[in-house]
Amino acid sequence: MCGAARGHPRAVMEKDPMMPTALRSESHLAGTTIAVRPSTNFVKTPAIQNLANRSLGYLREGFPVHFRGPAGSGKTTLAFHVAAQLGRPVVFLIGDEEMTTSNLVGGQYGYQYRKVVDRYVHTVLKYEEGATRSWSDHRLTTACREGCTLVYDEFTRSRAEANNVLLGVLEERILVLPVPNQNESYIKVHPEFRAIFTSNPQEYSGVHDAQDALSDRMIMLDVDYFDRDTELAIAASRSRLSESSVAPIVDLVRGYRASGEYDQAPTLRTSIMIARMVSAQKLRTSTAEPRFVQICMDLLGPRTAFSSRSADQRQQQSKMLMSLIAHHCSGREAGDEGTAERLGPEAEPAAAMNQQSGSHVRINRMQAKEARRRGDGTRQGTS
Ligand SMILES: Nc1ncnc2c1ncn2[C@@H]1O[C@H](COP(=O)(O)OP(=O)(O)O)[C@@H](O)[C@H]1O
Numbered sequence: 001m002c003g004a005a006r007g008h009p010r011a012v013m014e015k016d017p018m019m020p021t022a023l024r025s026e027s028h029l030a031g032t033t034i035a036v037r038p039s040t041n042f043v044k045t046p047a048i049q050n051l052a053n054r055s056l057g058y059l060r061e062g063f064p065v066h067f068r069g070p071a072g073s074g075k076t077t078l079a080f081h082v083a084a085q086l087g088r089p090v091v092f093l094i095g096d097e098e099m100t101t102s103n104l105v106g107g108q109y110g111y112q113y114r115k116v117v118d119r120y121v122h123t124v125l126k127y128e129e130g131a132t133r134s135w136s137d138h139r140l141t142t143a144c145r146e147g148c149t150l151v152y153d154e155f156t157r158s159r160a161e162a163n164n165v166l167l168g169v170l171e172e173r174i175l176v177l178p179v180p181n182q183n184e185s186y187i188k189v190h191p192e193f194r195a196i197f198t199s200n201p202q203e204y205s206g207v208h209d210a211q212d213a214l215s216d217r218m219i220m221l222d223v224d225y226f227d228r229d230t231e232l233a234i235a236a237s238r239s240r241l242s243e244s245s246v247a248p249i250v251d252l253v254r255g256y257r258a259s260g261e262y263d264q265a266p267t268l269r270t271s272i273m274i275a276r277m278v279s280a281q282k283l284r285t286s287t288a289e290p291r292f293v294q295i296c297m298d299l300l301g302p303r304t305a306f307s308s309r310s311a312d313q314r315q316q317q318s319k320m321l322m323s324l325i326a327h328h329c330s331g332r333e334a335g336d337e338g339t340a341e342r343l344g345p346e347a348e349p350a351a352a353m354n355q356q357s358g359s360h361v362r363i364n365r366m367q368a369k370e371a372r373r374r375g376d377g378t379r380q381g382t383s
């Protein structure tokens with residue numbers, strides 16, 4: 001068994017403490033499980049702490065927990081953080097359309113050959129030959145046998161048929177093997193086995209509805225986009241910049257998200273990426289810094305679907321983004337006006353837009369409305 005009784009190895013030092021660390025190779029679970037430990041980089045605001053404590057309470061009581069929320073709302077990070085508090089090795093799975101029950105549980109793979117040559121009576125020579133199929137445990141089976149914490153990320157990406165095997169695991173605490181192993185058709189789930197699931201209800205491509213029977217066995221906790229203070233704290237921690245330095249970036253991304261003028265919502269992950277580029281290249285978060293503006297355009301621009309928009313609409317979108325960048329990252333340094341020319345026509349600041357009102361959201365919505373009235377098909381955001 002894993003854990004103290006089997007001398008479960010401690011995690012090795014982590015390079016990026018947010019990332020789970022692989023087990024040392026001498027462990028019998030190496031390659032299948034991940035050792036996680038509480039990360040010093042994990043940002044705990046009261047809202048996050050509250051969610052973590054609630055989920056830990058349910059998990060300790062033996063209930064599976066399901067974090068449901070949009071992309072970039074911190075579900076996977078929270079799942080690993082909570083798993084680390086449980087102190088058991090983690091089995092990590094990511095939902096996949098191609099996932100089958102056998103992928104989760106295991107199956108008969110290959111043969112084991114046996115040959116016996118018997119010369120017990122020297123005048124008699126006896127040969128015996130045989131082959132048996134050999135069974136191989138996959139990750140869910142390892143987690144159930146060894147009492148690991150299962151983190152099943154984006155589990156609704158797997159088809160319901162593949163996930164059916166979890167019904168018995170979560171309720172009766174019995175894993176039914178799809179193909180009987182030599183002597184066993186069932187495995188009794190280890191008392192310390194726990195399960196944490198995540199899913200994104202806004203995702204519409206490549207996901208399936210969670211079956212009622214499975215959802216009914218989990219405690220569902222909704223995780224929404226973080227509040228501004230939490231996003232500031234996380235973006236600062238992940239980029240090693242100060243909160244005041246990342247504030248324009250976070251406000252820009254949040255402003256864009258609030259505008260609804262995108263096809264794919266810009267998330268905290270985008271803020272972190274911009275902040276990390278700013279930190280690595282020692283840039284000012286200002287419109288006077290062409291490379292900063294270019295990074296913002298690179299990371300935020302493609303959030304609208306390229307194919308569905310005409311060149312005119314794309315230019316409008318670039319102007320809207322430039323206007324948001326100017327609003328949140330003006331920095332008020334001299335030379336701001338020259339930035340657009342240095343970046344070319346796509347990045348031209350939307351000087352014509354009504355900067356005085358300070359409400360880009362209103363302006364963008366009005367523009368979108370006007371475009372729709374004209375019938376040029378500008379699409380509203382999806383979330
Ligand atoms: N509490 C936190 N502390 C530090 N970083 C966090 C925290 N929550 C989320 N992050 C970071 O925010 C980004 C998005 O989080 P993630 O867990 O991947 O979101 P999701 O799984 O909902 O898409 C990641 O880069 C992650 O490292």
Ligand SMILES: [Mg+2]
Pocket residue numbers: 075076077153198
């Ligand atoms: Mg995730």
